[in-house]
Amino acid sequence: MNNIELIFPEIFISLSIMFLLILGVFKKDSSKIIHNISLLVLLITAVITFNEILSINPTTLFNESIIIDYLSSFMKIITLLAAFVVLLISSNYLRTFKIFKIEYPILILSSVLGMMIMISSNDLIVFYMGLELQSLALYVLATFNRDQLKSSEAGLKYFVLSALSSGLLLYGCSLIYGFTGSTNFNVISTQFNTNEYVITFGIVFILVGLAFKISAVPFHMWAPDVYEGSPTSVTLFFTMVPKIAALTVFIRFLYVPFLNLIDQWQMILVFLSIASMLFGAIAAIGQKNLKRLIAYSSISHIGYALAGLATGSNEGIQSSVIYMTIYIIMNLGFFSCLLMMRRNNIYYEQIDDLSGLSKNHPLLSISLLIILFSLAGIPPLAGFFAKFYIFKSVIEQSMYFLAIVGLLSTVVAAFYYLRIIKIMYFDEEKDSYDKDHNLWLKLSLTVSTILILMYFIFPSELIDVVSKINII
Amino acid sequence: MNFPILSSLILLPSIGALFLFFTKSKGENKITAKYVALFTSLVNFFLSIYLWFLFDQTTSTFQFVEDRIWIKGLINYKVGVDGISILFIILTTFITPLCIISVNNSVTKRLNEFLIAILVMETFMIGVFCSLDLVVFYLFFEAGLIPMFLIIGIWGGARRVYSAFKFFLFTLLGSVLMLVAIISIYWITGTTDVVQLYELGIDTKYQNLLWLAFFSSFAVKTPMWPVHTWLPDAHVEAPTAGSVLLAAILLKMAGYGFIRFSLGLFPSASEVFTPLIYTLSVIAIIFTSLIALMQEDMKKLIAYSSVAHMGFVTLGIFTIQQQGIEGSIIQMISHGLVSAALFLCVGVVYDRMHSRLIATYGGIVNVIPKYAILFMVFTLAALGLPGTSGFVGEFLILMAAFKDNFLVAVLASLGVIIGAAYMLWLYKRVIFGKLINSELKKMIDLNKSEAFTLTCLAIPTLYFGFYPEPLINTIEVSIRDLIDTYNFSVASKQ
Numbered sequence: 001m002n003n004i005e006l007i008f009p010e011i012f013i014s015l016s017i018m019f020l021l022i023l024g025v026f027k028k029d030s031s032k033i034i035h036n037i038s039l040l041v042l043l044i045t046a047v048i049t050f051n052e053i054l055s056i057n058p059t060t061l062f063n064e065s066i067i068i069d070y071l072s073s074f075m076k077i078i079t080l081l082a083a084f085v086v087l088l089i090s091s092n093y094l095r096t097f098k099i100f101k102i103e104y105p106i107l108i109l110s111s112v113l114g115m116m117i118m119i120s121s122n123d124l125i126v127f128y129m130g131l132e133l134q135s136l137a138l139y140v141l142a143t144f145n146r147d148q149l150k151s152s153e154a155g156l157k158y159f160v161l162s163a164l165s166s167g168l169l170l171y172g173c174s175l176i177y178g179f180t181g182s183t184n185f186n187v188i189s190t191q192f193n194t195n196e197y198v199i200t201f202g203i204v205f206i207l208v209g210l211a212f213k214i215s216a217v218p219f220h221m222w223a224p225d226v227y228e229g230s231p232t233s234v235t236l237f238f239t240m241v242p243k244i245a246a247l248t249v250f251i252r253f254l255y256v257p258f259l260n261l262i263d264q265w266q267m268i269l270v271f272l273s274i275a276s277m278l279f280g281a282i283a284a285i286g287q288k289n290l291k292r293l294i295a296y297s298s299i300s301h302i303g304y305a306l307a308g309l310a311t312g313s314n315e316g317i318q319s320s321v322i323y324m325t326i327y328i329i330m331n332l333g334f335f336s337c338l339l340m341m342r343r344n345n346i347y348y349e350q351i352d353d354l355s356g357l358s359k360n361h362p363l364l365s366i367s368l369l370i371i372l373f374s375l376a377g378i379p380p381l382a383g384f385f386a387k388f389y390i391f392k393s394v395i396e397q398s399m400y401f402l403a404i405v406g407l408l409s410t411v412v413a414a415f416y417y418l419r420i421i422k423i424m425y426f427d428e429e430k431d432s433y434d435k436d437h438n439l440w441l442k443l444s445l446t447v448s449t450i451l452i453l454m455y456f457i458f459p460s461e462l463i464d465v466v467s468k469i470n471i472i
Numbered sequence: 473m474n475f476p477i478l479s480s481l482i483l484l485p486s487i488g489a490l491f492l493f494f495t496k497s498k499g500e501n502k503i504t505a506k507y508v509a510l511f512t513s514l515v516n517f518f519l520s521i522y523l524w525f526l527f528d529q530t531t532s533t534f535q536f537v538e539d540r541i542w543i544k545g546l547i548n549y550k551v552g553v554d555g556i557s558i559l560f561i562i563l564t565t566f567i568t569p570l571c572i573i574s575v576n577n578s579v580t581k582r583l584n585e586f587l588i589a590i591l592v593m594e595t596f597m598i599g600v601f602c603s604l605d606l607v608v609f610y611l612f613f614e615a616g617l618i619p620m621f622l623i624i625g626i627w628g629g630a631r632r633v634y635s636a637f638k639f640f641l642f643t644l645l646g647s648v649l650m651l652v653a654i655i656s657i658y659w660i661t662g663t664t665d666v667v668q669l670y671e672l673g674i675d676t677k678y679q680n681l682l683w684l685a686f687f688s689s690f691a692v693k694t695p696m697w698p699v700h701t702w703l704p705d706a707h708v709e710a711p712t713a714g715s716v717l718l719a720a721i722l723l724k725m726a727g728y729g730f731i732r733f734s735l736g737l738f739p740s741a742s743e744v745f746t747p748l749i750y751t752l753s754v755i756a757i758i759f760t761s762l763i764a765l766m767q768e769d770m771k772k773l774i775a776y777s778s779v780a781h782m783g784f785v786t787l788g789i790f791t792i793q794q795q796g797i798e799g800s801i802i803q804m805i806s807h808g809l810v811s812a813a814l815f816l817c818v819g820v821v822y823d824r825m826h827s828r829l830i831a832t833y834g835g836i837v838n839v840i841p842k843y844a845i846l847f848m849v850f851t852l853a854a855l856g857l858p859g860t861s862g863f864v865g866e867f868l869i870l871m872a873a874f875k876d877n878f879l880v881a882v883l884a885s886l887g888v889i890i891g892a893a894y895m896l897w898l899y900k901r902v903i904f905g906k907l908i909n910s911e912l913k914k915m916i917d918l919n920k921s922e923a924f925t926l927t928c929l930a931i932p933t934l935y936f937g938f939y940p941e942p943l944i945n946t947i948e949v950s951i952r953d954l955i956d957t958y959n960f961s962v963a964s965k966q
Contacts, residue, residue, distance in 0.1 A: 373618055378614060378615065378617060378618060378644075379610065379611040379612075379614045379615050380611050380615050384611075384614075388607075388651075388655075391651065391652070391655055392655050392658070392659075395652065395655045395656055395659055396659055400652070400656075403652050403655070404649070404652055407648035407649070407651060407652060408645070408648060410644075410648060411641060411644050411645045411648060414640065414641065414644055415637070415641060418621070418636075418637060418640060418641075421621075421625075422625060422633055422636070422637070425622065425625060425626050426625045426626060426632065426633055426636075456611075459542065459543045460541075460542075460543050460544040463543065463544065463546075464544070
């Protein structure tokens with residue numbers, strides 16, 4: 001078999017998962033070791049994938065059902081690194097809740113494996129398998145703190161709604177298979193007849209399923225509850241990693257087989273994008289819980305990423321990828337702050353708990369200030385550039401309405417970010433939080449803040465990397 | 473490559489701020505922090521004076537240009553000055569140290585962070601006036617919101633939260649449309665470099681919409697009637713130094729933007745929309761002057777008078793004549809000095825009596841005579857008495873307006889009269905009259921630093937009132953060139 005070495009990362013992760021499971025069963029108190037080994041596995045996989053990125057020529061494997069190209073390698077590296085950081089900074093949190101167990105890193109690894117398969121998929125069945133693998137791991141992760149009612153509720157809600165959306169997705173797949181006779185993206189693109197409207201039905205069903213996974217409005221209902229109920233470290237994982245994978249599938253699915261049908265799906269994406277941007281911004285205003293707030297904020301950020309995809313151009317895809325990359329950095333910073341809000345082994349997650357943070361924790365609050373202004377998209381921070389690239393690609397396609405609505409919703413969104421800043425800086429202080437934080441937590445906060453703050457000095461680097469993504 | 477003087481001007485305050493960030497401010501160190509900030513801003517001031525000294529007044533091309541690749545194939549970091557922008561840079565570097573000196577009494581908590589905010593603000597403000605690329609301009613223009621939001625919100629008065637939010641959201645809402653316009657310009661012409669855009673010109677069919685998008689941003693920032701409502705709130709709640717920065721420099725960004733971008737990039741649209749600007753300016757002048765007449769809060773009164781004065785500025789700019797634009801720039805510089813001084817004057821009595829209400833005061837001329845004299849100088853400058861810088865600007869603007877549109881000029885002149893009324897009435901009620909409130913007798917006259925800052929502001933106000941030549945010489949050639957280009961493109965359209 002040719003080119004088998006290209007899926008070494010996936011093979012390596014699968015073998016590691018099995019090995020770690022066995023290790024967990026036979027060795028007592030092995031959670032710490034497994035945690036560390038998992039970190040190592042993620043890092044090694046990222047390195048192997050990074051080596052792949054050097055051979056840019058797109059290659060397909062297994063009867064063209066898996067594709068390895070620049071996009072897939074880039075997204076995999078982002079996924080792996082994000083998962084790595086999540087695992088790195090969550091240990092203290094898990095210990096506090098006494099859920100520092102062997103299953104946690106293994107579940108994360110298996111969901112990452114699922115995502116890597118999704119990212120590489122060039123076939124509806126492979127894509128569905130990857131999706132289910134990651135989803136099943138995520139259901140369990142959501143309920144990981146099983147002694148808490150909210151966590152169980154989150155997992156159950158996520159499971160029921162996600163299963164529903166998977167059903168819709170499968171139905172779409174079967175429609176497409178029925179009318180093209182193949183599940184392979186490349187074959188589909190040559191087989192279908194543009195006048196066949198049933199294909200459009202199939203696309204719509206699949207888009208609905210995918211929109212659910214990235215929590216785009218109107219398929220976002222689960223997100224706030226699940227994000228709030230899940231353990232914070234899992235919420236962090238939810239807000240970033242599955243979205244990268246789902247977004248890659250979005251790109252691959254829309255641009256490889258169905259680029260000719262852009263008139264059909266562009267409207268859908270524009271609607272999803274506008275609805276997400278506006279709804280996310282407006283609904284976040286009334287929130288009191290930081291995790292719920294960040295759920296709505298992530299809905300609106302996904303709206304911007306979708307705006308880039310809606311353009312139907314390479315620049316649009318690139319701007320979406322840049323947006324997601326910067327969003328992940330901002331999100332990591334935000335959650336690092338959230339994980340630092342601990343006093344006597346209790347984690348606080350209401351917005352009011354941030355009251356007067358600037359007096360007791362000046363450094364923490366200035367980092368959070370920078371991250372929040374960046375999330376709001378105020379220059380010269382990284383978040384502004386992310387939005388700038390998106391709107392540049394949108395306006396290049398003369399989609400002015402989308403651009404103006406998007407920019408106006410940034411103003412609405414600015415309000416709730418400002419509200420957090422107001423509470424941190426203008427309100428009276430409360431008791432201070434513990435200061436004995438994990439070194440990695442501090443490091444991830446510092447690094448993400450510096451990246452956000454200093455992005456304007458080296459804006460070309462990220463563009464250079466991303467501009468090699470070439471789908472059309 | 474020569475010494476990058478403009479980038480140094482932009483970066484220096486931020487470096488000072490970074491330095492402050494790593495020093496502690498407790499007890500003794502408070503004074504050190506202030507000296508560090510003062511030193512940084514003074515170095516910047518002398519650097520900008522040196523820049524003025526080197527500046528060649530005989531040409532309208534941009535000088536000290538630095539052009540570097542910033543985002544490859546997309547945006548260049550390009551800065552440079554011409555006669556129009558250099559005065560604003562000097563105004564900025566001149567006002568900032570005075571602000572820092574004045575923080576003595578008004579800011580009691582978190583001094584270090586306050587100084588950092590002011591220095592960062594200075595970076596952004598100088599950046600706005602230097603930038604020759606639309607995206608770079610937008611970056612600095614918007615970034616200024618962050619420190620100002622914090623200055624109002626953390627160190628402001630009782631309703632600070634409301635005012636800070638109103639300030640932030642109003643200006644952000646105005647500017648996002650400008651961002652759409654900037655990206656559209658990039659899409660239409662393939663560049664955001666202002667110098668290149670001046671040469672290329674923008675197709676007239678796009679100009680009107682683009683002009684409106686820029687207008688939405690500048691109108692909020694100027695502020696023009698009816699979107700001026702954030703200004704009184706922001707001024708009233710901001711600490712003295714914040715008000716000074718806001719009135720003296722932030723408002724000038726929009727006036728500068730009108731000249732540099734609205735006139736320069738969209739000449740035919742500017743011609744189309746001149747009646748709109750005239751109308752809004754005249755309404756601003758008369759309406760807000762009348763409102764100012766009724767104010768009981770000193771800061772609010774001065775804030776409304778700012779709106780009226782900026783009404784003159786926009787009126788002058790869109791007469792599109794040599795005197796009009798010259799007058800507008802001088803009016804902006806003069807307003808920068810005078811309104812800064814007036815806010816400092818209010819700050820002086822506020823620090824002593826903790827009241828901004830006019831009714832609290834009265835008859836303090838004998839208690840604090842030095843203050844009374846300086847306050848008078850600025851009151852008279854604000855109403856445009858001949859011999860003060862306020863007169864030169866208003867006179868030139870009205871002269872140009874009379875040439876262009878008699879009715880508008882008459883109405884605007886009416887505003888001058890109301891302006892005189894509210895300023896003199898303010899002065900009368902605060903300084904003269906019977907001393908009823910016995911608390912006032914305990915007031916202490918200006919201390920050294922207050923006297924110093926106010927005198928520093930009084931000298932240029934009077935000097936440029938009698939002898940505006942240095943200002944006019946600096947801006948003359950650039951404006952003539954701007955008007956020539958404007959006339960040429962309007963004529964070529966017809």
